[in-house]
Amino acid sequence: MDFYSFLIQSLNALQYGLLLFLVASGLTLVFGIMGIINLAHGSFYMIGAYLAFALTSLTGNFFVAILLGIPLALAFGAALEALLFAHLYKRDHLEQVLLTYGLILIFEEVRSLLLGDDVHGIPVPEIFAASIPLNDTLSYPVYRLVISAVCIVLAVGLYWLIQRTRLGMMIRAGSHDRDMVQSLGIDINRIYRTVFALGVALAALAGMLAAPISSVFPGMGSQVLIISFVIVVIGGIGSVWGALIAALIIGFADTFGKVLLPDFAGLIVYLVMAVVLLWRPEGILKKG
Amino acid sequence: MKTTLKGFTRHVLLAAAALGAAGLAHAQEKVKVGLMLPYTGTYASLGNAITNGFKQFVSENGGKLGGREVEYFVVDDESDPAKATENAKKLIKRDNVDVLVGTVHSGVALAMSKVARENKTLMIVPNAGADELTGPLCDANLFRTSFSMWQPSYAMGKVMAAKGHKKVVTLTWKYAGGQQAVDGFKEAFEKGGGKVLKDMTLPFPNVEFQPFLTEIAALKPDAVYVFFAGGGAAKFAKDYAAAGLKNSIPLYASGFLTDGTIDAMGEASQGLLTTLHYGDGLDSAKNNAFRLNYAKSYKAQPDVYAVQGYDAAQAFNVGLTAVKGDTSKRAELIKAMETAKIDSPRGPFTFSKAHNPVQNIYLRKVEGRENKVIDTPEKSLADPARGCKL
Amino acid sequence: MNPTSQRLILPLLLAALLAFPSFGSDFYVELVAKTLVLAIFAMSLDLLVGFTGLVSFGHAAYFGIAAYAVAMITPKYDPASLWLALPAAIIAAGLAAFVIGLFVLRTKGIYFIMVTLAFAQMVFFLFHDTNLGGGSDGVNINFKPDAAIAGWAPFDLNEPGQLYYFIVAALVAVYGVLKLVLRSPFGRVLIGIRSNEHRMLSLGYATFYYKLAAFTLAGALAGVAGFLYAVLSGFVTPELLAWHQSGNVLLMVILGGMGNLVGAIAGAFAFTAMQEAFGAWTKHWQLAMGLAIVAAVLFLPGGLSAIPARLKRAMTGEEK
Numbered sequence: 001m002d003f004y005s006f007l008i009q010s011l012n013a014l015q016y017g018l019l020l021f022l023v024a025s026g027l028t029l030v031f032g033i034m035g036i037i038n039l040a041h042g043s044f045y046m047i048g049a050y051l052a053f054a055l056t057s058l059t060g061n062f063f064v065a066i067l068l069g070i071p072l073a074l075a076f077g078a079a080l081e082a083l084l085f086a087h088l089y090k091r092d093h094l095e096q097v098l099l100t101y102g103l104i105l106i107f108e109e110v111r112s113l114l115l116g117d118d119v120h121g122i123p124v125p126e127i128f129a130a131s132i133p134l135n136d137t138l139s140y141p142v143y144r145l146v147i148s149a150v151c152i153v154l155a156v157g158l159y160w161l162i163q164r165t166r167l168g169m170m171i172r173a174g175s176h177d178r179d180m181v182q183s184l185g186i187d188i189n190r191i192y193r194t195v196f197a198l199g200v201a202l203a204a205l206a207g208m209l210a211a212p213i214s215s216v217f218p219g220m221g222s223q224v225l226i227i228s229f230v231i232v233v234i235g236g237i238g239s240v241w242g243a244l245i246a247a248l249i250i251g252f253a254d255t256f257g258k259v260l261l262p263d264f265a266g267l268i269v270y271l272v273m274a275v276v277l278l279w280r281p282e283g284i285l286k287k288g
Numbered sequence: 289m290k291t292t293l294k295g296f297t298r299h300v301l302l303a304a305a306a307l308g309a310a311g312l313a314h315a316q317e318k319v320k321v322g323l324m325l326p327y328t329g330t331y332a333s334l335g336n337a338i339t340n341g342f343k344q345f346v347s348e349n350g351g352k353l354g355g356r357e358v359e360y361f362v363v364d365d366e367s368d369p370a371k372a373t374e375n376a377k378k379l380i381k382r383d384n385v386d387v388l389v390g391t392v393h394s395g396v397a398l399a400m401s402k403v404a405r406e407n408k409t410l411m412i413v414p415n416a417g418a419d420e421l422t423g424p425l426c427d428a429n430l431f432r433t434s435f436s437m438w439q440p441s442y443a444m445g446k447v448m449a450a451k452g453h454k455k456v457v458t459l460t461w462k463y464a465g466g467q468q469a470v471d472g473f474k475e476a477f478e479k480g481g482g483k484v485l486k487d488m489t490l491p492f493p494n495v496e497f498q499p500f501l502t503e504i505a506a507l508k509p510d511a512v513y514v515f516f517a518g519g520g521a522a523k524f525a526k527d528y529a530a531a532g533l534k535n536s537i538p539l540y541a542s543g544f545l546t547d548g549t550i551d552a553m554g555e556a557s558q559g560l561l562t563t564l565h566y567g568d569g570l571d572s573a574k575n576n577a578f579r580l581n582y583a584k585s586y587k588a589q590p591d592v593y594a595v596q597g598y599d600a601a602q603a604f605n606v607g608l609t610a611v612k613g614d615t616s617k618r619a620e621l622i623k624a625m626e627t628a629k630i631d632s633p634r635g636p637f638t639f640s641k642a643h644n645p646v647q648n649i650y651l652r653k654v655e656g657r658e659n660k661v662i663d664t665p666e667k668s669l670a671d672p673a674r675g676c677k678l
Numbered sequence: 679m680n681p682t683s684q685r686l687i688l689p690l691l692l693a694a695l696l697a698f699p700s701f702g703s704d705f706y707v708e709l710v711a712k713t714l715v716l717a718i719f720a721m722s723l724d725l726l727v728g729f730t731g732l733v734s735f736g737h738a739a740y741f742g743i744a745a746y747a748v749a750m751i752t753p754k755y756d757p758a759s760l761w762l763a764l765p766a767a768i769i770a771a772g773l774a775a776f777v778i779g780l781f782v783l784r785t786k787g788i789y790f791i792m793v794t795l796a797f798a799q800m801v802f803f804l805f806h807d808t809n810l811g812g813g814s815d816g817v818n819i820n821f822k823p824d825a826a827i828a829g830w831a832p833f834d835l836n837e838p839g840q841l842y843y844f845i846v847a848a849l850v851a852v853y854g855v856l857k858l859v860l861r862s863p864f865g866r867v868l869i870g871i872r873s874n875e876h877r878m879l880s881l882g883y884a885t886f887y888y889k890l891a892a893f894t895l896a897g898a899l900a901g902v903a904g905f906l907y908a909v910l911s912g913f914v915t916p917e918l919l920a921w922h923q924s925g926n927v928l929l930m931v932i933l934g935g936m937g938n939l940v941g942a943i944a945g946a947f948a949f950t951a952m953q954e955a956f957g958a959w960t961k962h963w964q965l966a967m968g969l970a971i972v973a974a975v976l977f978l979p980g981g982l983s984a985i986p987a988r989l990k991r992a993m994t995g996e997e998k
Contacts, residue, residue: 013499094936098929099976229795255498262488264803270803377708381703462813463813464814
């Protein structure tokens with residue numbers, strides 16, 4: 001690999017890592033703050049992508065679809081929390097694993113009943129449809145760079161929300177001691193509902209943004225689920241910065257693994273996780 | 289909770305009773321067809337198309353096969369090889385089907401064929417292209433109405449060599465299907481004087497293609513040959529175009545790249561060249577009638593999978609008709625299928641010694657929303673059936 | 679379930695299992711055999727989840743490793759010897775559990791769940807992406823192991839009936855081993871770890887080594903199940919090690935009620951029954967399955983084995 005290819009591959013790794021971060025960010029919030037293991041997180045990514053497809057077909061405009069999709073995802077998340085997850089806080093992780101495993105099956109089948117099993121595509125929005133030439137044969141799609149930019153903005157925004165706002169303070173306090181926050185007269189249930197809705201919306205947004213480049217197809221959620229968990233755990237459960245760092249590590253490991261060691265590409269990601277956890281059993285950055 | 293449970297139990301009991309009654313009353317007349325296909329997961333739409341195609345032939349044939357009414361036993365194979373043996377046994381041992389039809393996923397089909405062989409059950413494969421099924425694992429009781437991986441990819445190797453491409457890079461998922469497609473392609477391409485610079489693979493069903501596109505750009509081949517299907521295929525074609533490679537390095541593939549995925553690919557699909565045993569705009573009376581009927585019955589356009597399901601029913605009907613519906617005359621039934629000329633929407637085909645279709649392979653170009661047939665590079669192409677002792 | 683009723687019910691269940699082949703058709707005999715294999719698998723996990731308090735989300739790895747061991751040890755054109763294949767499969771699974779346990783047992787809680795998953799995924803991709811065992815296409819086992827000792831064959835696993843009884847015997851053996859272990863001082867330490875590991879530590883027990891021993895034993899027993907599965911189905915694929923499989927076996931344990939060996943067996947039967955019933959009922963059986971799982975979590979805490987106690991409470995009119 002010459003230096004120029006190395007640079008382009010690094011760009012690929014960076015862009016892939018940032019997209020992974022967007023998917024995993026919602027998971028790390030729900031996981032870290034509410035202590036819920038949510039296996040259905042990948043389904044929210046899938047739902048986001050299908051939402052983008054359905055709404056783009058309805059409205060004819062991808063941006064309108066996203067603007068409509070985000071509040072829908074938030075409402076969906078809040079409703080799910082109220083109906084199901086609110087019953088799970090006092091249960092152990094096992095039952096959470098089980099319930100959300102059941103939800104995966106339900107979401108996939110409902111999707112199949114409502115929208116069928118065909119592969120769908122969404123065109124990249126016109127203004128981002130161009131590509132930037134890198135050399136005489138290869139160019140880089142602008143839309144991928146746009147996604148990366150959105151991911152960076154969201155990372156900063158999330159960090160600000162949690163570290164610098166009053167809501168963030170309550171969230172942080174709630175993740176440490178639920179009962180204490182409650183006794184201070186703060187409505188912890190509402191905070192949890194907000195966090196969960198936010199987590200669902202982030203995953204759905206990732207699905208919506210990825211839809212134009214990844215297509216929309218059955219089972220797309222399960223492709224990102226496990227990798228998201230790996231990122232969350234490597235980064236340190238509940239840490240937004242940690243998830244960002246972990247997502248970039250995974251992006252690089254996966255991209256260069258595929259090129260240099262094709263037979264072990266799938267394995268490398270988990271090897272990285274094992275090594276990191278042996279070095280720091282609670283992830284790179286601890287919760288906080 | 290109590291009421292729903294009760295209701296559910298009643299459903300199951302009713303269903304069981306209905307099945308039991310049906311079994312008793314018509315045990316003499318109805319022929320039992322076992323459909324083991326994917327109805328959930330990535331390949332669900334393919335399983336449904338095959339089922340539709342099969343049922344369409346039966347209804348065109350007056351609701352009968354070989355003069356007998358048809359009873360279906362359906363199992364969702366989930367494209368999960370780990371459950372394949374058990375699912376196949378369900379149809380063969382529990383339901384005692386007369387013919388086992390399935391499936392899409394090659395790994396599942398291989399496991400099914402093993403159970404079918406052990407129980408000497410007649411089996412018809414309506415999609416899975418694994419070369420082994422009509423190669424080393426061929427069997428008197430096993431027929432295939434689709435293709436072998438080797439067929440379309442071999443034809444593509446010939447096409448690309450004839451176009452004057454000398455240096456090519458291949459890319460596919462790392463599983464037997466992809467490997468066999470690349471092998472078939474290489475065989476013809478190298479025979480035609482071409483050279484494969486590099487074979488690249490990524491784990492199935494991974495769809496992060498960007499690193500490979502960068503590699504391709506660095507290697508600067510004359511052309512690229514790939515094997516992908518379904519959601520991954522759509523994503524690949526889009527990524528390839530977005531990376532600017534579509535204009536500088538032509539992309540070729542086995543037909544599955546653009547079957548059922550053109551809408552999802554959008555602009556990126558236009559002009560792609562692929563090879564397959566079926567295509568749009570095949571202007572024959574049979575194909576036109578088939579497409580019209582299918583569109584009427586299912587409110588959807590048929591695809592290659594529907595054709596393969598349709599032909600599975602046709603082939604079985606030929607055999608069953610020859611023995612007047614008497615499935616116990618297995619040898620004669622098989623003999624009739626072996627010598628039959630199947631009037632398929634893809635064009636007539638016969639079965640090879642190994643029971644794989646001897647068929648035309650078409651070169652298709654994506655124009656609008658169609659895989660337009662533009663040439664027939666291989667007429668009556670037979671799979672070499674390496675390792676088959678039939 | 680109290681001990682006396684268990685003492686009554688168990689022989690009855692065993693008798694039913696032994697008599698089943700005389701009534702059930704071939705297909706159902708095989709289905710029950712498969713369910714018994716899953717029951718062994720579930721019991722082995724229950725040792726960790728229910729008795730030691732270690733929620734492993736990667737138990738399918740050891741099941742799969744044993745199955746692959748059978749595939750690798752069986753020559754292409756000959757059967758392997760049972761007396762070689764069975765110990766090899768168990769040792770392979772136990773060894774893998776020992777090595778992985780050295781790493782994963784350093785973590786706790788949520789991290790333990792995730793790290794066991796990560797290691798299982800590593801093993802999954804090892805078999806899935808490399809050519810070690812046929813890659814993602816899996817590998818056939820053409821011959822079932824041969825039970826002959828120096829020319830004399832006490833039984834023949836190619837006979838479905840004899841294979842069935844072999845599996846029943848394995849189930850009884852694994853149940854017996856687990857019962858003995860749990861009654862031993864070692865087992866009591868494990869149960870102590872579940873309720874309060876810190877206390878056990880301060881009492882002077884090196885809990886890490888106890889947990890490692892339990893993890894290894896559970897892996898080896900999962901290996902028994904994996905061996906039987908490979909022999910029964912004759913086909914091994916990476917999906918046997920996939921996280922869904924780890925999820926399914928957890929589901930069986932929870933369905934049956936954790937920390938109850940008979941419950942784990944019941945869970946395996948309930949799981950298979952649900953799959954069969956929903957599969958026969960509707961094409962969208964996964965929807966029904968998903969709804970059933972959600973309902974079970976919400977309305978059936980404690981699993982199936984808690985039902986008798988709940989019924990009793992309901993009948994005597996006691997409040998919760």
